[in-house]
Amino acid sequence: MNKILIFCKRKGLTWVIISYILIIAGAIGMLMPFLWMVSTSLKDINQVFIIPPKWIPEPCHWENYKRVFELINFGRYYWNTILVTTGRMAGMFIACTLAAYAFARLKFPGRDILFFLLLSSLMLPFEVLMVPVFMLMKNLHWINTYQVLIIPHALGAFGGAFSVFLLKQFFLTIPKELEEAAIIDGASPFRIFWSVMLPLVKPALAAMAIFTFGSAWNDFTYPLIVTNTDNMKVLALGIAGFKGFREGLTQWPLMMAASAMSILPIVIVFILAQKYFIEGVKTTGLKG
């Protein structure tokens, strides 16, 4: 409080008030759509169209959340998304940490050119590859399977290069002496990687895990291309396909309930691991 008072004297009370108003107004602008989503999800279709809008519906229709599961295969979509996200995270953890360690710490012919190739794939968004990737998966007979949703990303395709790059930067900061001591003890590169190096990059691993979780959970374009049956839909596709027309009206409450339920897990993870989200963005942002 004292600090604020000192600044008030130096910068003028008006400036402090203006700053707070701006920041709080911005925060309200960011939050309000979410609150409106929750509010709408608890209304029935008649309450939705009342003007002026009511923020706290009376009565609250909690059963909307249950109805989403009855109207569409929401449980199945949820399960698919959990499966795909877990699979991708596990695979990427192995593929990307190993590659990052090798590129940072091991010497072998062709290392730099291979790393450059991998890194240049950051310039290659999936959107550009939609058609040939679809053709490839079709020829592999992988359309509408779990492996098509998991394996490419688990091997670090479509975004994994980013994690390799991030982790490589972290491995590079570890002093050489640690490694040399282990080499003299006769440890193999795998042992060094597993017992010496990996524990030292835990914050980077946390950041990577969170990014992978987010991008896998929210993925839409890729599943849209490689799956087309209802049973294989992930959440994003399920919501996109949920038209929610009934009795000639768009059922906004049900749509909002479905949307809220698909955002919830990532919001929880964000609240629990906020530090890693922000640190990850900062490191990649400024070192990238």
Place this chain on the structure above:
Amino acid sequence: MRETRLSYKHQQWFWGYLFIFPAMLGFFLFMLYPMLSGILMSFTKWGGFGSQEWIGTANYVKMFNDKHFIIAVWNTIYYTLGILTMGVPLALILAVFLNQKFIKGRNFFRAIYYLPVISMMVAVSMLWKWLLSTNHGLVNYFIEIIGFPPINWLLDPRWAMPGLILMSIWKGTGFNMVIFLAGLQGIPQVYYEVADIDGANWWHKFRHVTLPLLSPATFFIIITTMIHSFQIFQQAYIMTEGGPQESTTTIVYYVYKNAFEWFHMGYACAQAVLLLIILILATYLQKELQKKWVFYE
């Protein structure tokens, strides 16, 4: 001793290739191979089934005479410019205000601003479709409160793209703000103290200390925002389905329609290749330009 060192060197070769194998396999099989086959396909005419017909550069010629494709390119540029000219400055302003010493609860605000970033694009697109609804949308409700007539957001060809831009700014500002904030925190306080002694006002300090020292962060944000914006697809797919009257059909959306609705596979590939060329050129151009305006300490 010599022998063990030598063997460690060869051990490194073996383990090195083994370690990078999974990631390289993913890269070669699912990215490089599709990219090369996509480039080849762009020179063919193909409906997805049967045999491919080699037609040389015809797809590329067709593209430049295709009114719909040119509209899609323009829409994408319009969207990108909207984000760059409004979204990026907004993120900068918020970061500068949030970075002031007297602000309490900085991390709390930062978390709130970041919430839209982590949310599922499809879900928040649905949400904004509802917020921007003409008769019962919350946005129009506020617009009417301040005394303007309601806007027919997603149903009016003039307003649909601004609607998408508005939504995308809401979604993306937090990310850019966090990076700006980190950049601001990296500026040594001593520069401001010197400026104070010289009697500089807040504008001088912002213009001659903050902006130049922040330029690496700004550069990064402009590049990533540009690349990202050029790939806009999901918002258009969910909120407007490319309409009304093609006003929100973007490049990626047009590629998608060509490939998966009309089965013009070869033509879609040619468009995707052009998009890739645009992305590479834009990055290269910025990298060259940065020498002129990015200031590294």
